[in-house]
Structures are given as structure tokens and as C-alpha cells.
Amino acid sequence: MKRVCIDVGGTFTDCLVMTESGELRAFKSPSTPTALATGFLNSLEKAARFFNEPLKALLGEVDISVHGTTLATNTLITGRGAKTAMITTKGFRDLVEIRRGIKDERVSLYNFFIPPYEPLAPRYLRYVVEERTLYTGELMTPLNEKELDEIISQLKKERVESVAICFLHSYANPQNEKRAAEICSQELDGVYVSASHAILPVWGEFERFSTTLIDAYVGRIVSGYFNSLEKQLRESGLGGKLLIMLTNGLMQTVDYSARSAVYLIGSGPAAAPSGALYLGDLTGHKDLITVDMGGTSFDVCVIRDREIPTTTERWEGDHRLAIKMVDVHSAGAGGGSIAWIDSLGLLRVGPQSAGAEPGPACYGKGGAEATVTDADLVLGYLPADYFLGGEIMLKEELARAAVEKVGKALGMGAKAAAEAIFTTINTVMANAITDVSTKRGFDVRDFVLVAGGGAGPVHAAFIAEHLDIPTVLIPSYSAVFSAFGMHAMDIGRDYARTYVTRADRLEIDRVNEIYAEMEREAGKDVESMGFPANDIVLSRTAEMRYIRQFHQVEAEIPLGNLSQSDVAPIVDRFHKRHEELYTFSMPWRGVEFITFRLKATVPRGTITLKKIESGSEDASAALKRKRICRLGGRDAEVPVYDGTRLLSGNVIRGPAIVEEPATTIVIPERYGARVDDYKNYLLHRQ
Known part of the structure; x- marks a missing residue:
């Protein structure tokens, strides 16, 4: 059976097919932003033509199809989500607007002229209901269902499309929140309902509320797209599983992804590190900086000692996300990034992008502004007659005309302007790498730069030279690197439960109960996906911190039934991990546990790349x-x-x-x- 991985980017849709023999075949086609499913199916049609068979026959041979998409991220960033309401505990209506008093980190803390933050649910659509659960999980006040009915009537009048239900301490006892979600689902036909205990069952009201609100905001659009896409694929002949790539670097079913759409925020770049790690193992490198330069963005991830980093502290624009995500830093730098002159007369490149439509000027689709791709063509780096293997004929005269306009403003010719654009975008990308490496204490000279994306190999060596990185690895499938990474990813899910306690007061029986509950849930989830429960591979961690600290560090927890004697080694691992991340530890300070986490995966068959014919050094x-x-x-x-x-x-x-x-x-x-x-x-x- 064949396996297909498709990554829908802002400019191109990448399709990578693994045949029965393990051979990989790559296909690229322009994305269709106004109808994403069209671009998805176009890439499959292209693959079917290559294999000389109808699309239905190709899809009938596919046992697993994996889809990565930026739809959720783009919906949030562009503000095109659903009309969203929020129902919360009485007294907490404005929590998502107060945001722990946080101001935009990009401006001064003392700037009082910053426009106020606008939550995804405006104040007139934030409702409160009488109910209360204590932090211990004790139910203090039952849900006032009469008040909830009145709120539902108001929601119908307002014609809301999504509802986020966020009750205080629902992570400790979700009884009230579950009941509210059940009633809303019954009474609000066609409305997407998101409950915080199901999305993020951990402490931290603002983080949990904000994450759930994001899920509600993008969920209706994402679930509608997935349901429509799956229907089209089934009608076209797909009989195997359709899986969705999540932001935590794992894959899940369409049903789960549609119910937990927030886990797709930032999922677009999350696959490339898995591909880089596979190639690192293949070539004998364990410290990698992976970059993926497509048409719209430049994504960076630092892999140290074979560990793909994750984070639960992420802002997407003005919105706080607390789900577990692969720690990828994105910058607005790609082949479609537009060159422009600022108010000081200085050259800037990006973050605006020409995207797939109209695209760079050289595409001849109506784009008139100079982009990085246009500059690369003017410099002679790109072939006008062999772009995408000759499928797109680039028009050098249009690229030159667009670049000349930039050059005129700078007082230079077309080639000098193109070189300035090229150098500027390389500096932007080098700075993006510095932000997640040097500024975190890593010496980039100890790493190998793995360059993916269609535009990455054009710029990779120049970026490496700028940063003094000695080695660059350009994968054979660099142009479809995210799709390649999907072939190296596992199916699975992350689970989490909050239990806040000092290490010296830890009730080990309670920890065993927490893990037993999560492992039972993981077993049921895997079986519901059609895999045997005994295929699960489990790993445990705990988020820990020094007492009175604000940020947590994850430390490994052993599998099996834990005893009190296991606590000290866990604390030692926390100290060691803290020192690895921040260069110091404080073993004399008290330590507390915050959240216990479980990662459950079903490993897929590994990629087996075929060796090519050998030759001499003479090329x-x-x-x-x-x-x-x-x-x-x-x-x-x-x-x-x-x-x-x-x-x-x-x-x-x-x-x-x-x-x-x-x-x-x-x-x-x-x-x-x-x-x-x-x-x-x-x-x-x-």
C-alpha cells in the first residue's frame, strides 16, 4: 500500500508519496487559498498522472494519508474566525481581557498609548453563569441551568457560530463544565462548542481560557474544512485512514482534529524537525538547526542532542496558547516576501508576501511588486526554463522590471537592487536563527544547518556563512521537507493533569492514579483509531519548578508503578534539566510539581531511503x-x-x-x- 503526505502551504501544496517498495516521489502544485481542498486534490491528481492511473485507483492503494495545513493559523492571524461567545464563571467575565496585566512585549511596558487588547469574544458576547468549583475539585455551587438557558436564548438572538465554555478550576473537576457543554450542544444546533476541560485540563485560568477561546474561534472553520475534504476524498476513492498533523509533532484522526482545532495552530512547521532528526541519524549528526524556507515563511527549530524541543508558552499574535507545541520560530521571510522602501528610505523585505496569488512578478500572474524570487532570478540563481522542473516558465523581464522599481528608489541598478534584496532577506533569516540559538546560549558553530523548503537551498550557504556555521545539509527532498517530515512522524496524543504539590509532600499514590487514568484514556483512544492498544509507546514527564518561580521545566518520569524512592531521582533530573536550559540550578531550593504529562504514540514504519548509484568525485x-x-x-x-x-x-x-x-x-x-x-x-x- 502507498502512503501519502500532503502539506498545504501559503504558496505551494507539497505531496510526497511513498510506494510499496519504499520509494519516495515528490510533487508540487500551486496552493489555492480560496479553496484549499482544490489545491490538495490537484496535488493528488498530479501524482496519479505520474503513476499513470486514475485518481480513484491511486487513492484506493493508499492506506494512510497525512495532511498538514496552515488553515487554523491563518484563520487566527487574519481575524476571519467564527463569531464567538464565551460562557464563564460569575466574576470572571473580563479575565481574558485583563490577561495577567500583560502588555505587548514588542513595546515599552510604560507606553500608555498602546491600543487595548481585543479578545476573540468581545465583551458583549462574554456571559457569566452561577457555578463554582474549588481548586481541590470540590463542587461548591452546582451549575445554574436556568441562567444557562437564558444565556442560550441570547446566543441564538446574536447568531453566534461558536461558544467557548471556560469555568474556574474545571481541570480539577469538570462536572459543571461538562453539563454546560452538553446543554449547549443540544440547544445550539450547528454551533461549535469548545470546553476548556477537554481542550486543556491544566491549571492557569488565563492560559486555559485563552487557548479554549482560540479553539472556538477557529474550530468551526477547521472542522467544516476537514469534514468537506474527507467527504471529497472518500467520494474520490480513499479507503484508508486520513490523519492530520498536529502542532505537537504527532498525527491524529480527522474527528479528533476537528474537535480540537487549536492543536493545529502552528502545525504547519511542526513536521520539518522530525524529518531533520531522521536525516541527522542517517548522516551522524545530533545537533541540528533545521530551517524551512517556503514561499511565505521561514521556520527555525534547534535540535540539540537529538531532542526536538517543545513549549507550552507561545503567543500567536496577541493571543496566548498553552498547548504543547514543537518549539518552532517563524519569520515572515520566504520566496514570495515583498521588497519595499520604508519611511526612512531604507530597504525592507517581508513580512508581507505575494503568496500563491498573484505570486512573484516573474510568475506572470499579475504580481507587480519585487519579491525574493524575483531577485533570485535577476541574480541568475534560478532557471527561467526549469522552475518546478519546467512546469512554470519564469518571466525574467517582469522580475527585472519589478526589481528596477526598488532599485530606482535606492539609486541603483536592477542587479545591485536584487543583490541588496538577497542580502537583506539572508540577514532577516540569520537573525531569526540567532533568536532561537545564540540568544539561548547555543554556539551555532557546533550545529549542522539543515535547509528545507523550495527556496531554502538557494539561500542556505549564505546564511551559514553569515553565522559561521561550517556544515549545511540539504536533503534530497528539501523542496517538500514538511511532507517528508510527516513520513517520519508518529501517530499519538499528549495528555496532561494538574496536581500542584511540593516534592517533599508528594502523594505518590495520587500520582500513580493520575498516570493510570491517562494511560487508560490513551489505550481507548488508540483502539478507537484502529490500532492495538499493546502497540502504544508511552513516555512520562512532569512540569516542575523551584518554589515561587513562574515558569516550569519538564523532567522525565519513569514508567510503571512509582514509589516514594523515585521522587529524589526525579528531582535530580529536574535540577539537571534546569541547568541545561538556563546554565544554573539551585538544589538547595524547594521544588514543586505542577502538571503531570503523558505522551502516547503508535510508531509508524520508518522511512527507508534508497541508495543512489555511486560514482567518483568527478561530477x-x-x-x-x-x-x-x-x-x-x-x-x-x-x-x-x-x-x-x-x-x-x-x-x-x-x-x-x-x-x-x-x-x-x-x-x-x-x-x-x-x-x-x-x-x-x-x-x-x-
Whole structure:
């Protein structure tokens, strides 16, 4: 059976098919922002044509199809979500607006002219009901169902599309919240209902309320899209499972994803680190900086000692997310990023993007503003006749005209302006890497830069040179890197329960009960997905902190029944982990447990990349042509190699260009590239 992974990005939709023999085939097609399912199906149609069979026949051979999408993120960022109401405990109506008194970190704390934060549910749509649960889980005041009925009548009048139900301490005892959600689901036909105990059953009212509100805001649109897509796929012949990539780096069913749409926020970039980790193991590197430069964004993740980092502290614009996410930093830098002149007359590139429509000027689809892709074409880095393997013919005259407009404002010619755009965007991307590496205490010279995305290999070596990173790894499937990462991901889910206690007062029997409950839930979830419960792989962690600290650190918890003698080693692991993250620990300080977490996965079959034919260092047989390129402020005739003809062991010394069907690799003068057994390119500074 075949497996298909499809990543719908802002500019291109990437499809990567794994055949029965383990061979991978990649396909790219333009995204269709106004009808995402169309772009999804177009990529499958393209794959079907390659395999010379109807779409129905191809889908009939697929046992698992995995989908990654930026729909939830884009819905939140653009403010195009559902009309959302919120029902909360009496006295807590304004909690999501007060936000712990937090101001935008990008401006001064003492700036009193900041526009007030606007919650996703405006005040007139935030309702309170009489009910109360204590932090211990004791039910103090039952839900006033009469008040709830009155609220529901008002919600019908307002024609709300989604409702977030957020009660105080529902993580400790969800009885009242469950009942409220049940009544709302029965009475509000067609309204998306999100309850905080189901979305994020952990303490921290603001974080839990905000996360649930986001789920309600994007959930109606996301669930509608998934239901429509699955229906179209089933009608087109899909008989296997359709799974959705989540922001925690795991995959889940359509049903779960539609009910927990907030777990798709930021899921777009979450797959690439899994692909990078697989390649790191393959090539013998455990410290990696993975970057994915597509048409719209530049996503960075730092993998240290084979560990993909996660976080529960994330802001998406003005909105707080507290779900577990792969720690990926995104910047508005991609092939479609637009070059512009600011009020001081300085060149800026991004974060605005031309996207898929109209796209860069060189696409000839109506775009008139200069983008990074236009600059790359003017500099001679991209082939006008072989973009996407010749499927898109780039129009150099349109790119030059767009870049010339920028150059005119700067008082320079087209090539100088293109070089300025190229250098500026490289600096933006280098700074994005610095934000999550050097500023966190890592020495980037100890890492390998793994460059993915269709535009990544054009810029990777220049970014590495800027940061003094000695080695660049460009994957054979770099152009569809997120889709490649999906093939390396597991199916599963994260579970969490809050139990706040000092380490010296920890009731170990209660901890065992918490884990037993979560593991039973995980077993049922896996069986409902059609997998045997004994296939589950479990891992445990606890969020811990020094007493009176605000932020938590995760420490590993052993499997099995815990005893009191296990507590001290767990605390020791916390101290060690704290020192790894922050360079210090305080073993004399008291420690407290906050949240106990469980990760349950069903491992999928590993990717088995096929080795390519071996050759000598001489790559001259793959020489395709020569092209004039702009390098270091001067024009030079540069050899261009056909990537499909390169062999394992071939060495290419810069300056040179390698043209692959879906991407282009630029090798600067000071670098050399070696092709490995799996068609990956390892670039080293000479």
C-alpha cells in the first residue's frame, strides 16, 4: 500500500508519496487559498498522472494519508474566525481581557498609548453563569441551568457560530463544565462548542481560557474544512485512514482534529524537525538547526542532542496558547516576501508576501511588486526554463522590471537592487536563527544547518556563512521537507493533569492514579483509531519548578508503578534539566510539581531511503550548462549541474549551481558540496 503526505502551504501544496517498495516521489502544485481542498486534490491528481492511473485507483492503494495545513493559523492571524461567545464563571467575565496585566512585549511596558487588547469574544458576547468549583475539585455551587438557558436564548438572538465554555478550576473537576457543554450542544444546533476541560485540563485560568477561546474561534472553520475534504476524498476513492498533523509533532484522526482545532495552530512547521532528526541519524549528526524556507515563511527549530524541543508558552499574535507545541520560530521571510522602501528610505523585505496569488512578478500572474524570487532570478540563481522542473516558465523581464522599481528608489541598478534584496532577506533569516540559538546560549558553530523548503537551498550557504556555521545539509527532498517530515512522524496524543504539590509532600499514590487514568484514556483512544492498544509507546514527564518561580521545566518520569524512592531521582533530573536550559540550578531550593504529562504514540514504519548509484568525485558528467550569475558584487560564469544525473560521491566546488526538479542549490565560491548515498547534499566551507 502507498502512503501519502500532503502539506498545504501559503504558496505551494507539497505531496510526497511513498510506494510499496519504499520509494519516495515528490510533487508540487500551486496552493489555492480560496479553496484549499482544490489545491490538495490537484496535488493528488498530479501524482496519479505520474503513476499513470486514475485518481480513484491511486487513492484506493493508499492506506494512510497525512495532511498538514496552515488553515487554523491563518484563520487566527487574519481575524476571519467564527463569531464567538464565551460562557464563564460569575466574576470572571473580563479575565481574558485583563490577561495577567500583560502588555505587548514588542513595546515599552510604560507606553500608555498602546491600543487595548481585543479578545476573540468581545465583551458583549462574554456571559457569566452561577457555578463554582474549588481548586481541590470540590463542587461548591452546582451549575445554574436556568441562567444557562437564558444565556442560550441570547446566543441564538446574536447568531453566534461558536461558544467557548471556560469555568474556574474545571481541570480539577469538570462536572459543571461538562453539563454546560452538553446543554449547549443540544440547544445550539450547528454551533461549535469548545470546553476548556477537554481542550486543556491544566491549571492557569488565563492560559486555559485563552487557548479554549482560540479553539472556538477557529474550530468551526477547521472542522467544516476537514469534514468537506474527507467527504471529497472518500467520494474520490480513499479507503484508508486520513490523519492530520498536529502542532505537537504527532498525527491524529480527522474527528479528533476537528474537535480540537487549536492543536493545529502552528502545525504547519511542526513536521520539518522530525524529518531533520531522521536525516541527522542517517548522516551522524545530533545537533541540528533545521530551517524551512517556503514561499511565505521561514521556520527555525534547534535540535540539540537529538531532542526536538517543545513549549507550552507561545503567543500567536496577541493571543496566548498553552498547548504543547514543537518549539518552532517563524519569520515572515520566504520566496514570495515583498521588497519595499520604508519611511526612512531604507530597504525592507517581508513580512508581507505575494503568496500563491498573484505570486512573484516573474510568475506572470499579475504580481507587480519585487519579491525574493524575483531577485533570485535577476541574480541568475534560478532557471527561467526549469522552475518546478519546467512546469512554470519564469518571466525574467517582469522580475527585472519589478526589481528596477526598488532599485530606482535606492539609486541603483536592477542587479545591485536584487543583490541588496538577497542580502537583506539572508540577514532577516540569520537573525531569526540567532533568536532561537545564540540568544539561548547555543554556539551555532557546533550545529549542522539543515535547509528545507523550495527556496531554502538557494539561500542556505549564505546564511551559514553569515553565522559561521561550517556544515549545511540539504536533503534530497528539501523542496517538500514538511511532507517528508510527516513520513517520519508518529501517530499519538499528549495528555496532561494538574496536581500542584511540593516534592517533599508528594502523594505518590495520587500520582500513580493520575498516570493510570491517562494511560487508560490513551489505550481507548488508540483502539478507537484502529490500532492495538499493546502497540502504544508511552513516555512520562512532569512540569516542575523551584518554589515561587513562574515558569516550569519538564523532567522525565519513569514508567510503571512509582514509589516514594523515585521522587529524589526525579528531582535530580529536574535540577539537571534546569541547568541545561538556563546554565544554573539551585538544589538547595524547594521544588514543586505542577502538571503531570503523558505522551502516547503508535510508531509508524520508518522511512527507508534508497541508495543512489555511486560514482567518483568527478561530477562533470552532470554538467548541464553555464550561466552568468551575480556573486559578491560581480558577474561570473557559473557551471550549472543537473541534479538528477549526480551520483553518490560526486563533489562540486563553488561557485556552482545544482538544478533539481523542485529546487535549486546555490554553492558559493568558498563552499564545496558532496553528494551522499541518499542524494543529500553536504556543503562544507573550504
